[in-house]
Amino acid sequence: MIFDGVKLNPAMDADFPAVYQSFEREDDIMMNDRNFILKGDICYSEDAKHLKIYPDGFLVCVEGISAGVFEKIPEEYKGFQLLDYSGQLIIPGLCDLHVHAPQYSYRGLGMDMELLEWLDTYAFPEETKYADMDYAAEAYSYFVHDLKYSGTTRFCAFATIHEAATLQLMQMLEKSGLRGYVGKVNMDRNSPDYYCERSAEASVKATASWLEQAEQCCQNVQPVITPRFTPSCSDRLMQKLGELAAAKNLRIQSHLSENISEIDWVKELCPWSDNYIDTYVKAGLTAPGRPSLMAHCVYSDAKELQVMKANDVFAVHCPQCNMNIASGIAPVRRWLDMGVKMGLGTDVAGGSTLSIFRTMMEARQVSKLVWRLTDQSLQPLTLEEIFWMGTKGGGSFFGSVGSFEPGYEADALVLDESRMLHPQALDVRQRLERYICLSESQDIKHKFVAGNCIF
Amino acid sequence: MIFDGVKLNPAMDADFPAVYQSFEREDDIMMNDRNFILKGDICYSEDAKHLKIYPDGFLVCVEGISAGVFEKIPEEYKGFQLLDYSGQLIIPGLCDLHVHAPQYSYRGLGMDMELLEWLDTYAFPEETKYADMDYAAEAYSYFVHDLKYSGTTRFCAFATIHEAATLQLMQMLEKSGLRGYVGKVNMDRNSPDYYCERSAEASVKATASWLEQAEQCCQNVQPVITPRFTPSCSDRLMQKLGELAAAKNLRIQSHLSENISEIDWVKELCPWSDNYIDTYVKAGLTAPGRPSLMAHCVYSDAKELQVMKANDVFAVHCPQCNMNIASGIAPVRRWLDMGVKMGLGTDVAGGSTLSIFRTMMEARQVSKLVWRLTDQSLQPLTLEEIFWMGTKGGGSFFGSVGSFEPGYEADALVLDESRMLHPQALDVRQRLERYICLSESQDIKHKFVAGNCIF
Secondary structure, rough: OOOOOOOOOOOOOOOOOHHHHHOOOOOOOOOOOOOOEEEEEEEEEEEEOOEEEEEEEEEEEEEEEEEEEEEOOHHHHHOOEEEEEEEEEEEEEEEEEEEEEEHHOOOOHHHOOOOHHHHHHHHHHHHHHOOEEEEHHHHHHHHHHHOOOOOOOEEEEEEOOOHHHHHHHHHHHHOOOEEEEEEOOOOOOOOOOOHHOOOHHHHHHHHHHHHHHHHOOOOOOOEEEOOOHHHHHHHHHHHHHHHHHHOOOOOEEEEEEOOHHHHHHHHHHHHOOOOHHHHHHOOOOOOOEEEEEEOOOOOOOHHHHHHHHHHHEEEEEEEHHOOOOOOOOOOOHHHHHOOEEEEOOOOOEEOOOOOHHHHHHHHHHHHHHHHOOOOOOOOOHHHHHHHHHHHHHHHHHOOOOOOOOOOOOEEEEEEEEOOOOOOOOOOOHHHHHOOOOOOOHHHEEEEEOOOOOOO | OOOOOEEEOOOOOOOOOHHHHHHHHOOOOOOOOEEEEEEEEEEEEEEEEEEEEEEEEEEEEOOOOEEEEEEEHHOOOOOOEEEEEEEEEEEEEEEEEEEEHHHHHHHHOOOOHHHHHHHHHHHHHHHHHHHHHHHHHHHHHHHHHHHHHHOOEEEEEEEEOOOOHHHHHHHHHHHOEEEEEEOOOOOOOOOOHHHOOOOHHHHHHHHHHHHHHHHHHHHOOEEEEEEOOHOOOOOHHHHHHHHHHHHOOEEEEEEEEEOOHHHHHHHHHOOOOOOOHHHHHHOOOOEOOOOOOOOOOOOOHHHHHHHHHHOOOOEEOHHHHHOOOOOOOOOHHHHHHHHEEEEEEEOOEEEEOOHHHHHHHHHHHHOOOHHHOOOOOOOOHHHHHHHHHHHHHHHHHHHHOOOOEEEEEEOOOEEOOOOOOOOOOOHHHHHHHHHHHHOOHHHHHHHHOOOEOOO
């Protein structure tokens, strides 16, 4: 055992307000490199149907990359630092494919309202405040702090239309040790006067300027092109963003087919389109080999899903938002049957939690209600499926992420079950299921991102 | 300010396992009597439609009973001990009207299974273990500990068929400082051989013996007659339990109309009954003036609800169980429109949480799905309605409980919002809504039950 290294990223939390200092966890891990071995009850997804479980297993990490999980430490790794969490669950880091960072400040508010009233009362006025850098710094520090200490290691986040605040958010996330994507939002129509870009040209110009700075300021937090959704982006803006994405080989994120009146509206706005996804495809925003994310897809039919599949578009399931905003429940079973790429999103503030564990549980719950209330051919999601969606399924958007198979980036969580006492024996799969249902934000002991221990 | 009293109930937690000691909260309240004043941002339900809000208000407690909430301390109470929680939310204690104490050990497990498989794999084998008093003591200690530190001040719990373990649970709950009801379960048919009472007579005899001891051992935790549900109780057993309840003026709790096949089964078993509730009414288990609890009522029609209303039967809404067990969603809006008495239940382990805050949030979420997916005449529940259900609505089962109006028992929670930082100003109602959505088990600062501070 080697414990003579230095504490990783000691200045990481310097930007968080003082009041958060009391919540900082004690780091008892000292590491000197990204070569180490984690021992514990290790569990990861092989695919959507199968869990791999290694009680008392050894996860070997070489330069931030998994060399696999073993029952005994292989000879060649015997000199590695051993971090012994015997008896504790170790799983891959979680992936949140859809979250609105500026909406974190008002999560859990206005849940009596319907979508449009909620947007006008909360979303747009709140996002407007991020023109003020002091406000942005404070609000984003709460978001980044809580995301850092959540189970999420990879994320894809919406910011606001503001260049400066979006760069600030990216820098804070970079410092946190998390990895993922952030998008400056584009919107040039059908938005309130006080929160709308002046023209397609102005929007694209600001985006290009933001991209240039983003490339300089961050390494592990990358920009993603983010048209809010078709109704708030003119054809011209969509086209120009598509050109930008293609030229720079950038990914895009947006919303798709969340509710019926939105879909009707898109048909009206884009009479030339075959369907909603076609408004993104025709603009060149999505393309095969350049993965993109579409949140919700509640009403995407077989044809739309087929187009998504052909263009490497991930369907992002946001079950809590499906309930809170009450647009309907996405038929995830259909996505699975068709082999559409997919993952989970918390969709803060359509959802009020940053926990992908809770999102997994909610994905299973709403899948049961779809089955019970609307279509008994759609079998409820299994434990294996929800776990896969939150890890390897969503992780594939980021590359080799979300699993412990050899070659995957070493994103790992050491889970703390100490509050969840039980009088009976439980096997590793049972403990995993139980942890997903019972865990709260305080129940994560350590988090590794690409082999770096961030707490 | 008087702070020379003694720490309340110092030996209260002596029965909890040592591993829990580290979770015990620091008691910074020293009280010498049940005359005191709580200062803070006070909020309670007037009725299902209206919140009363007193920013910087004073709740006066006289001998454990509320004398009301005031903007200034009235002259006659100026000598009372003042507990100053300025800037913090203070609300009535929460009421959990349906929880299975022995199922707490396996909450969050087997959620892939359908009801019957789940009962056979988990519920019945687990409940059987409570014949072993060592097992019961350990398992119940986890339940009682977590319930004590939850937001719940009043409960109505199912135990198992076992006399001794049920008495043990009652004693532990009595010691915790919580108040409520516990029922030894009755079941003499349609149950596994290993978990079924031998006959109606044996079941009633054990119940009478348990009642006698329960009266001696506990003061604030009272017995409630608990036929599991009609399918597992013979007509003869139901009749005898009805006689016992009437003779001793005892309350009863059970399950009602949770799913379609259960309702069909009851029709088959009790061809003489008008409907499901009639199997309880005809047995004399329910009667006007003797309130009783029926969990679920998902498929109770207008006629059944009318009979419930006439017999002072509370409909207990268990929204997480509605999702997890996928029997369907209770149409609570209809109950409200008809004026049926009602409250919330966590239904552990059909639900996996003891949090009535989370149950409130889930009640609103599933009400939105009912509205969206099945019947657009059923308007989603409002913040006022879910808060009322978890406090004053459910509290009325226990007497004058769940409000701060004069004459109500002083059940109160001081809430801890310190983890929920926000950059913008929020009013008290917004903070309450946010707390309901965001709070976790660690976010309760103090709890008072009938004027006693239990932590």
